[in-house]
Amino acid sequence: MEPIVTVKDKCRKCYSCVRSCPVKAIKVDQSYTDIIFDRCIGCGNCLSNCPQKAKIVCDKVEVTTQLLSSGQRVIAVLGSSYPAFFHYVSPGQLAAGLKRLGFAEVHEGAYGVELIAESYARAIEQATHPLISSHCPAVVDLIERHYPKLIKNLVGTVSPMVAMGRFLKETCGPETKVVYISSCIAGKFEAQADETGGAIDIVLTYRELEGMFRNREIGVPSLKEEPFDGMEPRLGRIFPISEGTFKAFSIATDPLDCEIITAEGEANVMEIIRDLASGRINPRIADVRFCYDGCIGSPGRNKELTGLYKRNLVISHFKRAVPYATAPHYLHRQKRPNLARAFANKSSKLDVPRGDDVRKILQSTNKFAQKDELNCRACGYRTCRDYAVAVHQGLANLEMCLPYNLQQLEEDRGRLIQKYELARRELDQEYGDEFIVGTDRKTLEVLDLIKQVGPTPTTVLIRGESGTGKELTARAIHRYSKRNDKPLVTVNCTTITDSLLESELFGHKKGSFTGAIADKKGLFEAADGGTIFLDEIGDITPKLQAELLRVLDMGEVRPVGGTASRKVDIRLIAATNKKLEEGVREGWFREDLYYRLNVFAVTMPPLRSRVESIPLLAHHFLEKASTKLNKKIVAIEERAIKAMLQYPWPGNIREMQNIIERAAVLTHDDIIRLENLPIIFTESYADGPPLTINTKTSFKAERERQVTRTEKHLIQRYLAESGGNVSKAAKLANIPRRTFYRLLDKYGLKGKSVKSPLADVTATP
Numbered sequence: 001m002e003p004i005v006t007v008k009d010k011c012r013k014c015y016s017c018v019r020s021c022p023v024k025a026i027k028v029d030q031s032y033t034d035i036i037f038d039r040c041i042g043c044g045n046c047l048s049n050c051p052q053k054a055k056i057v058c059d060k061v062e063v064t065t066q067l068l069s070s071g072q073r074v075i076a077v078l079g080s081s082y083p084a085f086f087h088y089v090s091p092g093q094l095a096a097g098l099k100r101l102g103f104a105e106v107h108e109g110a111y112g113v114e115l116i117a118e119s120y121a122r123a124i125e126q127a128t129h130p131l132i133s134s135h136c137p138a139v140v141d142l143i144e145r146h147y148p149k150l151i152k153n154l155v156g157t158v159s160p161m162v163a164m165g166r167f168l169k170e171t172c173g174p175e176t177k178v179v180y181i182s183s184c185i186a187g188k189f190e191a192q193a194d195e196t197g198g199a200i201d202i203v204l205t206y207r208e209l210e211g212m213f214r215n216r217e218i219g220v221p222s223l224k225e226e227p228f229d230g231m232e233p234r235l236g237r238i239f240p241i242s243e244g245t246f247k248a249f250s251i252a253t254d255p256l257d258c259e260i261i262t263a264e265g266e267a268n269v270m271e272i273i274r275d276l277a278s279g280r281i282n283p284r285i286a287d288v289r290f291c292y293d294g295c296i297g298s299p300g301r302n303k304e305l306t307g308l309y310k311r312n313l314v315i316s317h318f319k320r321a322v323p324y325a326t327a328p329h330y331l332h333r334q335k336r337p338n339l340a341r342a343f344a345n346k347s348s349k350l351d352v353p354r355g356d357d358v359r360k361i362l363q364s365t366n367k368f369a370q371k372d373e374l375n376c377r378a379c380g381y382r383t384c385r386d387y388a389v390a391v392h393q394g395l396a397n398l399e400m401c402l403p404y405n406l407q408q409l410e411e412d413r414g415r416l417i418q419k420y421e422l423a424r425r426e427l428d429q430e431y432g433d434e435f436i437v438g439t440d441r442k443t444l445e446v447l448d449l450i451k452q453v454g455p456t457p458t459t460v461l462i463r464g465e466s467g468t469g470k471e472l473t474a475r476a477i478h479r480y481s482k483r484n485d486k487p488l489v490t491v492n493c494t495t496i497t498d499s500l501l502e503s504e505l506f507g508h509k510k511g512s513f514t515g516a517i518a519d520k521k522g523l524f525e526a527a528d529g530g531t532i533f534l535d536e537i538g539d540i541t542p543k544l545q546a547e548l549l550r551v552l553d554m555g556e557v558r559p560v561g562g563t564a565s566r567k568v569d570i571r572l573i574a575a576t577n578k579k580l581e582e583g584v585r586e587g588w589f590r591e592d593l594y595y596r597l598n599v600f601a602v603t604m605p606p607l608r609s610r611v612e613s614i615p616l617l618a619h620h621f622l623e624k625a626s627t628k629l630n631k632k633i634v635a636i637e638e639r640a641i642k643a644m645l646q647y648p649w650p651g652n653i654r655e656m657q658n659i660i661e662r663a664a665v666l667t668h669d670d671i672i673r674l675e676n677l678p679i680i681f682t683e684s685y686a687d688g689p690p691l692t693i694n695t696k697t698s699f700k701a702e703r704e705r706q707v708t709r710t711e712k713h714l715i716q717r718y719l720a721e722s723g724g725n726v727s728k729a730a731k732l733a734n735i736p737r738r739t740f741y742r743l744l745d746k747y748g749l750k751g752k753s754v755k756s757p758l759a760d761v762t763a764t765p
């Protein structure tokens, strides 16, 4: 398991980790950013800088707990910066707490500093080329993975942590387990490296140790002090603070000295490493640590304390008396542990793009000239060019460029506005000023009902055949209501799948189903304060019926996948062409919902029972069609009106609207003629077209032709009258069903083709 883990769900791709990574060890994936461990130097910047805490330290508390209860001898070593973290307890109390956890011994890691001090003094004395200190594991990783030409400059000595591990295992036996506790994240990487592996069994952060005390309910501040074990360090305790290394190594330094130089913090270290790599500087030794303020500034530091305060804590600790009970085998050991280490070239080169490749990538994010390269750093890269290189190398992607995304969003917004405008215009054309045309008694009754119920908050159920004007009526009710300045949201319950309809109506929470990538508000919330019109309500599932009932009863909606409900203030208008009473009897429609909806019913009469309004409607639709087609058509021929009056209109008003529009397309002059209507109108025209006689054929043949024509027409009429239902049509015609089928076959007709005269026309051009 790698020491740093990405919590994918938490990552919001703010690119803070990309921005703070000094070595391009972050790859941006589709939905999160990931660490490339081959390139990572363990500096921990991505941990400290992630605002969402999506990068976390791989927790070692559990394995440590298991190790402690395994009966093995486990020694705890506290990193030299511990006084700057555990400032609220004395060293002796901390030692007591660790022993309560089950550690057999507790050591100070500062002794490891003293172990390696001599190697450093010797290396400096014998140096033939500039040396780079190797006690900071992030620096070692930086050189091994990114500046391998400087590997030869690294001091061939282990870090204080590894020195402690080797010292303890050589003194107490290789079976001894060593847990090192510090604020250094790179140490976790170092403990796993081939060159240093085996010295330390587990590396914990101070925070993880605090967690263990909490889990075991050990109140460290109230514990009685216990002594440390092993060798008591002296100057090694100064090591963690800024410029503490040489003091701890007992090497005298001088600010005027250019031979022994020190650098701390990412920017300074990177500068020195580049200077060394290019040969610009030539010191005897460069002592470098990746963290600002030295080891007390590591990623796992105590963030509540200032740098200076932590420095003072370390200095006080250096001066104070710490209880020790050093066992004789530590005092009298003869052999020094092996402190040498090797380094390996671990660099993995990324493909360097050609200028042309970079240009193409820049162009694909709308950067065509120098001035387009804003270098805004929103993507995490210093410059647009660095970013383009990263895209080429597969570390970044095109969606990361913020100015480009904003531009895209702006364009998308423009396109959506345009689409919305078009859709609105189409709707306006369909529903016009939403006025209901008709002077027949039934239409006037409906208008009266609309005016009465409109201003009330009452739920309305509109019933009627398809195309009778149910939606138009719902719009009129909304227009007459006190909510007419608020939205009217219309939903056709049959056009989308049940599960999608549920989330459309009530919204959903992120992650509640595949594809729910973000929280989404539902249409009920969109209609808040206004009216929601649910068309085809008879088609919703029992589950949705129950949910709808809840909304009506409680006035609140609960998004799919959510637990909390939200209040909504809506007026419901529903419509159906189904017999809901049958649904209640047969069990496919909830009775309680039926009564909740059927508070005020408006039934739309079919067009065949409003014949009186047909001429008015025909002219109304002619006007709409002329505007839509931008064609000046002024009248409808008398014969065409008559044919329309005789037609049974199975498709109701929508069918009439379509037929008039079609006729308006077909007509060559400014009048709609009978011939512009579908053929069924010509055939059903009562006066009929004048009979033409073919003088070249016999009377018998001519009679046959006319009878066939009339027979076909009659079959079509019966079918139309019975809504395309063959059994009903046969009954109406009072002939056996089989005979009716035979006639349908003879004339190449089908139930459907007769139902709509438009379809009939397409079937027989």
Ligand SMILES: Nc1ncnc2c1ncn2[C@@H]1O[C@H](COP(=O)(O)OP(=O)(O)OP(=O)(O)O)[C@@H](O)[C@H]1O
Binding pocket: 430, 431, 432, 435, 436, 437, 438, 443, 464, 465, 466, 467, 468, 469, 470, 471, 472, 473, 535, 577, 620, 653, 654, 657
């Ligand atoms: N009385 C009327 N006056 C003017 N236009 C009408 C009238 N009745 C219906 N229409 C028009 O007919 C078309 C169909 O009407 P609407 O969509 O309201 O019917 P519907 O009953 O809701 O249909 P469906 O059941 O198929 O959803 C619309 O373009 C509408 O404007």
